[in-house]
Amino acid sequence: MMTNFFQERNGTRYVEDLALTDIAERFGTPCYVYSRAALTATADEFLAAMDGTVDLVCYAVKANGNLAILNLLARKGFGFDIVSGGELARVLAAGGDPAKIMFSGVGKTVAEMEAALQAGILCFNVESASELNVLAATATRLGKVAPVSIRVNPDVDAKTHPYISTGLKENKFGVSFDEAHALYRQAVALPSLRVTGIDMHIGSQITEIAPYREAAEKLLQLVRALEADGIALEHIDVGGGLGARYRDEQTISLAAFAQMLREVFAGRSERLMMEPGRRVVADAGVLLTRVLYLKPGETKNFAIVDAAMTDLMRPALYGAWHPVSAVTKRSATEKSSDSEKSWDIVGPVCESSDFLAQARPLVLREGDLLAVGVAGAYSMVMSSNYNARPRACEVMVDGKEVTVIRAREEIKKLWEMERILSK
Ligand code: LLP
Secondary structure (H helix, E strand, C coil): CCCCCCCCEECCEEECEEEEEHHHHHHHHCCCEEEHHHHHHHHHHHHHCCCCCCCCCEEEEEHHCCCHHHHHHCCCCCEEEEEHHHHHHHHHCCCCCCHHHEEEECCHHHHHHHEEEHHCCCCECCHHHHHHHHHHHHHHHHCCCCCEEEECCCCCCCCCHHHHECCCCCCCCCCCHHHHHHHHHHCCCCCEEEEEEEECCCCCCCCCCHHHHHHHHHHHHHHHHHCCCCCCCCCECCCCCCCCCEEEEEECHHHHHHHHHHHCCCCCCHHHHHCCHHHHHHHHEEEEEEEEEEEECCCCCCEECCCCCCCCCCHHHHHCCCEECEEECCCCCCCCCCCCCCEEEEEECCCCCCCCEEEEECCCCCEEEECCCCCCCCHHCCCCCCCCCCCCCEEEECCCCCEEEECCCCCCHCCCCCCCCCC
C-alpha cells in the first residue's frame, strides 16, 4: 500500500513537507496541488506489478495531460495512449517517445492521422471500418505504412457509471466481435496498413477483475481465430479502467490483475499492453479551495468556496464523490460558534449542479481552506472557463519544494482570441 503523502501534522494538512496553508498563501486558491512522491510511488508500483507481464504501459493522457506529469511518466518508461492531435502534440512537447504512443478514439481526423504518421507512433487503435479506410488512404498519400490495432467491443458489463462504461454493445466504442474478424481481413489486404494488434477498453472506474477476465478471454478467442486464419498479431492491449478509491470502493489489486493476465494469456507470444489513466494519477492530487461564505439554512447548510464545477466537474457530471477535508482542523469547542454541521460544498457558478460535495460533516469558518482529495485524474483536465472563470493554477510539491507547473490563467487571456465586430 502506498504511503500517505497528504498527512495531517499538528492539526494542519500537508502535502509531503509543505503545509497547504503555505501553498494557499503563496499561490492563491483554487489551486491543484500534486505530490511528486505520490505520483512516483504509484507509477513505480504500477510498473513493478506489471513487470514481466505487461510489456508496455501506455498512460492515458486524458486523465491528466500536464506536461510536468507526462514528462515524469515518460522518464519512468511509460508509453502514452492519446485520443487527439492535441494530446499527441502534448506528449511530444513533454518528451514522450513517439514509438510508445498509441492513438485511440472513435473520431480521428485526417489531419490527426497525418500528424501521428509523421511522428511515427506505435499504432492506431481503429474503431470502425470507415476509419480503417480513411487511415489506409491517408497513409498511402503520405507514402507511409500505418500500424493498426482494432479496438474490439467485447460486450461485457464493466459495472460502472453508465457515462463511463464503454464495453457494451450499445456503446459507441470499438467494433463488435462479429465484425472484427472481417475487418482484420480487410486490413491485412491493404498495403498501406500493417496489422499489429488488438485492443479493448471496457470502461473506467472499474472495481472488479471479473469483467476484465471475461473480456480478455473473449479477446483471446478472437486472437486464436485470427491466427487460424493466418493473421498473426504482435500485441494485445487490455485497455485501462482500473478504479481509484474515492471513498470506500474496493480497488483492483495490481498484482491480482497481472496474475489474471498471465493466466488468460498463458503460452501466448504477443506482447501485452495496457492503457491506464486514472489509477496512475488520481491519488497524487488535491484541489485546494477557500471558503468564501457560510450560508447555514433551514434545510441545507451551504459552504460557498472559490472552486467550482468549472475546476472540478466530476461531482456535477457523474454525481462523483470526492473526499473533502478541512486544512486546519478545528475542534467544535474552540469557539462557541464552532459546531459540526452537515455542509454542501458549492461553488460560485450559477448552476444548481455546481457542487463539489454534499452533506459533509465539518466544523467550518469563513476563510477556512478545504482540500478536495483524489483530484489528480479527470479533474484539472476537465476544467472550463464557464462564467469567465480563469483556470486554477497547478503546483507540484517535492519534499519542501514547490514548483508551479501551470500558472493561474490570466483573465485577459480568456478573450484573447475573440474580436469585436467593426460595424
Ligand atoms: N483507454 C481508452 C480508450 C479510454 O477511453 C480511457 C478512458 C482510458 C484508456 C483510460 O481509462 P482509465 O484508466 O483512466 O479509467 N471523465 C471520466 C472518465 C472518462 C474515461 C474515458 N476513457 C471521469 O471523470 O470519471
